[in-house]
Amino acid sequence: MMKFVLISLSLICAVIWTVDAIECQKCFQKNSDTCVGESVHCPNATQCMVVSELYQIGNETMHLIKKDCNPDLPCGEIYFSNFKDTHVKTNIQCCSEDNCNTDCYKMPPEDIERKGKICPACFQDGLTECISNNTERCIHPGDLCLEYIGRVKGPDNNIRNYTYKGCISPLGCTYKWNAFFGAEEVETIRLTCV
Structure with a gap:
């Protein structure tokens, strides 16, 4: 009898798991507004x-x-970092039906008027120190001042x-590099958001 109960519970769990799961399109593309991939079980x-991610480093x-x-990232949000002439912006849009993520997507335009606080601003590629008297005004009133030192694997692998100082959205600071898929953090030396 106990064996029958265990088998029944296993089957019920399998059915519930199958009903709750969703099928999504999976793909990745550089320098495009869309990509086409296979449908995967989630x-x-x-x-x-x-x-959608936009990296701008210099020109x-x-x-x-x-x-x-x-994987449990908040939807409908834009994460960004701005520092000197380097900008990273990520937008996540979600949907809850099978293969509902097949459309192309364009990053929404950025509000040009900067309304936030003033933060120190500098960027050093290849160094672990960033000293500058430059500042920049953040885009949104709730943005934070960021100081970051670390090793990062960029979109070019x-x-x-x-090392950089500049502005970051609160969600960008909360999710750190987990929100960005084009870059992967290898080591954090220092990260502060104020």
């Missing part, structure tokens, strides 16, 4: 997502798009030391 997610710009299961 056992640990109830939402699909489309993530170079790279746009990345990713479609996948949502190179690992570099980065």
Whole structure:
């Protein structure tokens, strides 16, 4: 009898797990507003997502798009970092039906008028120190001043030391590098958001 009960419970759990799971399109593309991929089963997610990322470093710009299961990132939010002539912006849009993330997606335009606080601003690629008397005004009133020193693997797959000071959205500071898919943090030396 106990064996029958255990088998029944296992089958019920399997049915519930299958009902709650969602199918999402999965793909990744550089310098495009869309990508096309295969449909995948998302056992640990109830939402699909489309993530659009924009990297601007000096005169170079790279746009990345990713479609996948949502691993529990907040939806409908824009995360960003601005420091000197380097800008990173990520927007996550989600939906809750099978393969609902097939459309193309464009990053919404940025509000040009800066309304936030003034933060120290500098950027050093390849160094672990950033000293500058420059400042910048943040875009939104709730933005934070960021100081970051660490090693990061960028969209070009190179690992570099980065040091920067500038503005960041509160969610960008909360989720840190987990919110960005085009860059992967290798080591944090210092991260402060004030």
